[in-house]
Amino acid sequence: MKTLTFYVVALLCLAATKLNAQVSFEEKAEMIAKNISKITKQEKDSLKIEVEAVNDRLDSKEISKAEAETQKQQFAEKRAKNIEDRVAVEQEKLSDLVKDKVDGKFDTVKTKKFTWYWHSKDSTDRKEIEFKRTTSQFVFALGANRLVTDGGGIDDENFKGRSDFYEWGVSWNTRMFKNNNLLHIKYGLSLQYNNLRPDNDKVFAVNGNQTVLVDAGRDIDVARLRYVNLVVPAFLEFDFTKKYSNGDKTYFPTHKSLRIGLGGYAGLNVKEKQIIKYEDDNDNRVKDRTKGDFNVNDFVYGVAGYIGIGEVSLYAKYDLQTVFSNNEIDQNNLSLGIRFDFN
Structure with missing residues (x-):
């Protein structure tokens, strides 16, 4: 079911991309920020699970306190490295995006004001x-x-x-x-x-x-x-x-x-x-x-x-x-x- 859901979401994203190939500068920057937030949450959640597993082993006396601290430090360093490496990729994307903005590759388009009109029966009055x-x-x-x-x-x-x-x-x-x-x-x-x-x-x-x-x-x-x-x-x-x-x-x-x-x-x-x-x-x-x-x-x-x-x-x-x-x-x-x- 998860695999099917993944492909459905991927197809929807592909369809949305085809329908709206012109993505604005702000939208791309927002996507990069969301990716960074997601990366940080994923790695911190993974670290929490790993630390809890070490604590369980410590409580059951499978390892000593010193060994537990060493393992926790190793897991923390690994997750910090993962965050740094994965965020670096997003930072590179952002750097390229800002460069494109400076080079004028994004057209400056004024935001349109979307309106809806309600008409009375005689069509003489309207409310915006x-x-x-x-x-x-x-x-x-x-x-x-x-x-x-x-x-x-x-x-x-x-x-x-x-x-x-x-x-x-x-x-x-x-x-x-x-x-x-x-x-x-x-x-x-x-x-x-x-x-x-x-x-x-x-x-x-x-x-x-x-x-x-x-x-x-x-x-x-x-x-x-x-x-x-x-x-x-x-x-x-x-x-x-x-x-x-x-x-x-x-x-x-x-x-x-x-x-x-x-x-x-x-x-x-x-x-x-x-x-x-x-x-x-x-x-x-x-x-x-x-x-x-x-x-x-x-x-x-x-x-x-x-x-x-x-x-x-x-x-x-x-x-x-x-x-x-x-x-x-x-x-x-x-x-x-x-x-x-x-x-």
Whole structure:
């Protein structure tokens, strides 16, 4: 039955493709985002099953506690590698998609306003009902990261100014009122890539259940801890784009004037790794990648906002959840940058 269902769905998808070969930029970006979300869920569900199996073996005393921890670590590394490899394929698709967009391979088509008319018996009165108040966008943002230490302000002593972030995803924008274009609800799905770059030849190290900075014992060209969050953002957006009328029809364009968004986000940490580049004693360039658990919080939530003109805006986000789960001193990530909402 599952096989039959698969082929039926495949045939339906093929038929839909034949009927609508011209897929928009936003639709393709949305499909890629859904694929990434699906990949992450599949791998995390598989890891949960594997960990439960190890726990069962531990409870039945088939393996020791040390063996159980080793197996769990191996399964976690395998699933993290699977996520990285599978998501990399989708990222490549997205990169090609953005390149096609920049090269003008997607025609800019204005969204049509679909209407339905109700006619009275004498056909003299009619009432127009508007459809599709929701539009979609591809979101891309980049900028600088700063760690805000509890009671100590921004940590400029231990981190380079080029700690950075970038974010990409899809969003949907829904006009709240039928005949007013000011208020919108903006929501979507995004991947946030946060990079922390220690200064003074320091690297991150796990000390018990804490993550601390230690001296690397050598000259370091690059040291970077990257952690990736899959989040669901939501904003109340004020869009000052004016509506306009053409005869008896009224249109509500978006992303053409001043826009202000206030809101937040919540989600999960899906990957973390440290990358170190240096020259060894034989002047060979070495690149070390350490994947695993640097005690980055599994959950993230925060506040965010943006202000801009058209599709470009200044963007800020602040993680209310600390970066590391068990450190004695709380450190929260602050990001400042530029955001693009390709409508």
